[in-house]
Amino acid sequence: QVQLVESGGGLVQAGNSLRLSCAVSGRTFGSGVMAWFRQAPGKEREFVSAITWNGGSTYYADSVKGRFTISRDYPKNTMYLQMNSLKTEDTAVYYCAARTTYGTVYIAKAYQYWGQGTQVTVSS
Numbered sequence: 001q002v003q004l005v006e007s008g009g010g011l012v013q014a015g016n017s018l019r020l021s022c023a024v025s026g027r028t029f030g031s032g033v034m035a036w037f038r039q040a041p042g043k044e045r046e047f048v049s050a051i052t053w054n055g056g057s058t059y060y061a062d063s064v065k066g067r068f069t070i071s072r073d074y075p076k077n078t079m080y081l082q083m084n085s086l087k088t089e090d091t092a093v094y095y096c097a098a099r100t101t102y103g104t105v106y107i108a109k110a111y112q113y114w115g116q117g118t119q120v121t122v123s124s
Contacts, residue, residue: 002026002113004096009118014088016122020081021077022096030054032100034072034079037108038092038120045064049081050105059105064090086122093117 008020022034027073035050050059058070069082079096097111104110 002098004098004113004115006094006096006115006118009094009120011121011123012086012122014086014122015059016086017082017084018086018095018120020078020083020096020118020120022081024077024079024098031102032098033102033105033111034096034098034106035059035111036070036079036081037095038090038095040092043092043097045108046054047106047108051079052102057117083120086120088122088124091122092120094120 003025005023008018010018012018032053033050034053036048037045038048039045047061048064049068051070051072053072058089060068067085072079095117096115098113099111
């Protein structure tokens with residue numbers, strides 16, 4: 001059984017940084033895509049960033065491009081999201097997601113596995 005466990009969320013002031021982690025257990029992903037999505041209260045879950053597991057290609061939503069950096073540590077089976085210059089509008093629950101095949105990275109339904117989410121709150 002694949003498990004994704006997020007950590008690193010918290011409360012920060014605008015302009016500061018946080019780093020989220022997503023640890024994968026249950027299997028080693030030799031291929032596929034891992035991603036971060038987020039969901040703010042009253043809003044739909046939205047794509048934040050994705051990375052191909054073996055090639056390291058990265059994708060970002062326009063709203064976070066230049067501020068967030070996605071990476072993965074292959075031996076540790078862990079994905080990260082470095083979030084800099086945080087804004088109040090980044091406040092949301094952040095979810096880690098994974099899929100074992102390649103394809104569109106932007107659609108939540110395309111991902112097979114999900115973490116439980118970690119809250120990120122950015123205050124002004």
